[in-house]
Amino acid sequence: MGYFDVENLSISFGGLKAVDDMSLSVNKNEIFSIIGPNGSGKTTIFNLISGIYHPNTGSVKLEGENLVGKTPDRIAKKGIARTFQNIELFANATVMDNLMLGRHIYMKTGVFSGAFMWGKRSRAAREEIAHREKVEHIIDFLELQSVRDQFVGSLAYGKRKLIEVGRALALEPKVMLLDEPSAGMNTEEKDDLTIWIKDIREDYNVTILLIEHDMNMIMGISDRILAMNQGQKIILGTPQEVQKHPEVIKAYLGEEGAA
Amino acid sequence: MDMKRAYYEDIELFKSGTILFWAIVLMVGLFTLPLFSTNYYLYLFNLIMVHVILAVGLNILVGSTGQISLGHAGFFAIGAYATVLLMTKLGIPFFPALILAAFIAAFFGFILGLPALRLEGPYLTIATLAFGLAIMHIIGHMEVFGGRSGLRAPDLNIGIAQLGWNLTLTTDLSKYYLILIITILMVLGAINILKTKVGRAFVAIRDSDIAAEVIGINLTIYKTLSFAVSAFYAGIAGGLFAFVLGFFDPITFNFFLSIYFLVMIVVGGLGSIMGSIAGAAFITYLMYALFKNISDIPYIGDFIVNISQRWLSITGIDNLSAIALGLVMVGIMIFEPMGFFGIWIRMKKYWKAWPF
Numbered sequence: 300m301g302y303f304d305v306e307n308l309s310i311s312f313g314g315l316k317a318v319d320d321m322s323l324s325v326n327k328n329e330i331f332s333i334i335g336p337n338g339s340g341k342t343t344i345f346n347l348i349s350g351i352y353h354p355n356t357g358s359v360k361l362e363g364e365n366l367v368g369k370t371p372d373r374i375a376k377k378g379i380a381r382t383f384q385n386i387e388l389f390a391n392a393t394v395m396d397n398l399m400l401g402r403h404i405y406m407k408t409g410v411f412s413g414a415f416m417w418g419k420r421s422r423a424a425r426e427e428i429a430h431r432e433k434v435e436h437i438i439d440f441l442e443l444q445s446v447r448d449q450f451v452g453s454l455a456y457g458k459r460k461l462i463e464v465g466r467a468l469a470l471e472p473k474v475m476l477l478d479e480p481s482a483g484m485n486t487e488e489k490d491d492l493t494i495w496i497k498d499i500r501e502d503y504n505v506t507i508l509l510i511e512h513d514m515n516m517i518m519g520i521s522d523r524i525l526a527m528n529q530g531q532k533i534i535l536g537t538p539q540e541v542q543k544h545p546e547v548i549k550a551y552l553g554e555e556g557a558a
Numbered sequence: 559m560d561m562k563r564a565y566y567e568d569i570e571l572f573k574s575g576t577i578l579f580w581a582i583v584l585m586v587g588l589f590t591l592p593l594f595s596t597n598y599y600l601y602l603f604n605l606i607m608v609h610v611i612l613a614v615g616l617n618i619l620v621g622s623t624g625q626i627s628l629g630h631a632g633f634f635a636i637g638a639y640a641t642v643l644l645m646t647k648l649g650i651p652f653f654p655a656l657i658l659a660a661f662i663a664a665f666f667g668f669i670l671g672l673p674a675l676r677l678e679g680p681y682l683t684i685a686t687l688a689f690g691l692a693i694m695h696i697i698g699h700m701e702v703f704g705g706r707s708g709l710r711a712p713d714l715n716i717g718i719a720q721l722g723w724n725l726t727l728t729t730d731l732s733k734y735y736l737i738l739i740i741t742i743l744m745v746l747g748a749i750n751i752l753k754t755k756v757g758r759a760f761v762a763i764r765d766s767d768i769a770a771e772v773i774g775i776n777l778t779i780y781k782t783l784s785f786a787v788s789a790f791y792a793g794i795a796g797g798l799f800a801f802v803l804g805f806f807d808p809i810t811f812n813f814f815l816s817i818y819f820l821v822m823i824v825v826g827g828l829g830s831i832m833g834s835i836a837g838a839a840f841i842t843y844l845m846y847a848l849f850k851n852i853s854d855i856p857y858i859g860d861f862i863v864n865i866s867q868r869w870l871s872i873t874g875i876d877n878l879s880a881i882a883l884g885l886v887m888v889g890i891m892i893f894e895p896m897g898f899f900g901i902w903i904r905m906k907k908y909w910k911a912w913p914f
Contacts, residue, residue, distance in 0.1 A: 349772050375774035387769035389762050391829070395568070400762050404774035406755040410787055413754035414747035419566050423754050431565040470773060 302327040303474050303506060308347055308357035317343045319530040321357070325474075325508065328500055332509045332521040334541075336550055340530040341510045342384055345476045348508075349381050350374040361474060376404050378473035382463040382480060384510075390452035394462055397451055398437055401469025402430040434469055441465050441495060456483035461492070468499060474506045475499065481513050489513060493520055514551060518542065526550075569753050571746070588738055592731050600730040604802045606842045607741040608795045613822045613838035614748045614831055615791020620820070621829035622752060623784040624764030625674055626683045629690030630819045633789040635811035636663040636693065637796020639703055642711050651718045660793030667789025671782030690816050698808035708807025711800045737798050744794060748831055751787070760784050761829075818845060821883065825890050827899025836898040844883055 301324035308321045318340045325331045333341045346352045348359050350371040359366045366374050380401075389397050408416075408423045416423040438447055441461055446454055451462060460480055467475050477496070481489045493516050499505050511517045517524065517538070524541040526533040534544045541547055572578035592600060612634060619625050640659030644650045650658065673685050697703045714733065717725040727733050751757045759780045762770040771777060800806060818841060826837020855862075866878055894900045 351768065351772070370776075371768075371771035372774045372776045375772055381772055383769070387766045387772075389765035389769065391765055392758070392761050396758055396761070400758050400770075400775075401773055403755060403759060403762075408755040410751060410756050410783065413751045413756050416569070416750040416754060423750070424566060424569065427569050427754060428565045431568060435565070466773065 301325060302362060304358075304360040305344070305348070306358045306360070308344070308354050308359065310343065310347060310352055310354045316530050318347065318354070321527075321530070321532060323525055323535060325506060327506055328504065329522045330496065330500055330507045330509060330520050332511060332517050332524045333527065334511065334517060334524060334547075335527040335533075339528045341527065342478055343530075345381060345478055345508070345510065348374075348476060349379060375470060379476065380467035380470040380472035380474075381476035382460070382467050382478055384478040384482070386456075386459050386463055388451045388459055388463055388466070391450060393448050393450055394438075394443060394446050394454075395434065395448060397462055398434045398465050398469050399430060401466040402434060404470065406430060437465050437468055440498070457485065457488045460484065464495070468503065468505075471503070472505060474508065476508045478510045479512065480509070481511060481516055489516060492516075496520060571749070589735075592734055597730050600734050601802070602843070602847055604730060604734055604737050605799075605846060606839045607737045608799045608802060609819075609822065609838040609842045610835050611741055611744045611798070612792050612795035612819060613826065613834040614745055615788045615795070616819055617823045617826075617829065617831065617834040618748060618751070618757075618760065618791070619784050619788035620823055621827075621834075622757065622764060623760040623781065625781065625784060626679075626820075627686040627785075627788070628683050628813075628816045628820065629670065629686035629688075629693075630788075630792050631811040631813065631815040632690040632693035633663045633667060633792035634796040634799065634815065635697060635808070636666055637793030638800040638806060638811070639697060639709065640793070641797030642709055642800050643703070646712050649719070651720070652714065652716045656794060656797040659797045660790045663793025663796065664786040664790040667785040667787075668782050670789075671785030674781050674785060675778055687813070687816070691813060694808050694811055694813070704807070706807060708805060708810075709800075710805050711803070714801045733801060737802070740794065740798065744791060745831065745835070748791070752831070756780070756783065821887060825886060825897050827897035830897075830899035832902070833897050833899030840898070841883070844879055844886070
């Protein structure tokens, strides 16, 4: 039994087996990537882990505790944070507020203590200040100072992707699920992101599950890679092993002699 | 851009000296206003403030959480009836009765919030609409609530009669100060709620409920909480409204009132507290004052009354205010969907860059 285990996970939509008897075991502080063509079930695995879908069979265990059947907010409190492929930010709130929302599970202010936030020494204000300080570190870390007070809806795609990573980081998760974080970023931004993902692992002690299409990035930072197709495992191994697998070559480099 | 030195400055009530200055000017203005106005206008101001409390609460639900309610006249009625009945039947002093009534309204808000977990958009709107109508009819059919003939509010004694400490407010002037203080507290409370954890969670649910869930926001709790908070505001507003009117019956809280409330926040600007205040003031003025004095306008007044009586309503000019309201709504939707708040933002942007 490992740190974060997915065991025999299956779900079908109608007759389609989106994820078929998938098992994987992720070690603590590993960067674990999932690759595969569109529609192969990568994002579905993330949705199953974070509780948005409920699997037909199988279990998801973090440090031995089964997360299947829990609602997404309970799973978030257990230490799993994620980003979305098609950015799910709070568009009509500022970057600061979006990141502060990542602190939600750690805050205790209710309606009444919030309404009576009179002055610096009130309980609500003290809590706000403490958490704003934490969020400010994330803003520093991801170099978001320039957009700190801007509304998220008005920002460039790459920046919004990054803010989503920041929001997930604000949850101080044990496991972070990143769904195509580099989509829409230019080469320079991708290089930065690669470094940040490594830093998140080192400095924040986070285990990272990564879905990516950028092979340079994947091969550069992953400890292990799962290649899948049509809901099933093709190969699970180190980048070198995966790179050599004939089906992966077929999917990503084209068949030999075909060109 | 202002330089900030402490995290607290982000959440301070008065973020800059300018804002503090204008807040003080506004307070002085509000507290000296009665010196310059007649009794009728004090009555109007009292109504406006009651509607401000309600609109601010409704905007937390509709503007910030994104749940539409057409049933707020129901909560308003619960606040009014509960406050008066707690005082007359049980002899509870005014302030505890008002707060208790608001909690009763909040409880009903919580109950109404439960279907909100399953219903969305127009379906939820219909459910709240049914709630508002049901409250009106239930009250009308029960003798304990005064039935169709209505209730008379008791003397507004803000002391505690049981301790022999009495302070009865009889004039519109004294009620003005009472309502003003409560309104200020309620508005500041709403500003603070929206700046802290709960308010942010509401906004998160509005913008993306799926993302709200995966960052750990419990939709069940926060959707029902939003209804409860909103109903609490409506309850406080209703309790004060009872004493402004002095007498009310179930028809006072009819379905159109709920629509007027929604119009207030749409015209003012969804999701904005200052917008709710402006919208409530503007619509209340349209509802109660604008067309009451229209026949006094030389030449045009007689003409309008004449048109109204011939084509619209035999009773006079009542229908005109509905028409004016409709035109305002259509105009706002076409030209400035963000309402007064949107106009304010545009003005601010313009003056920031002025004179370039």
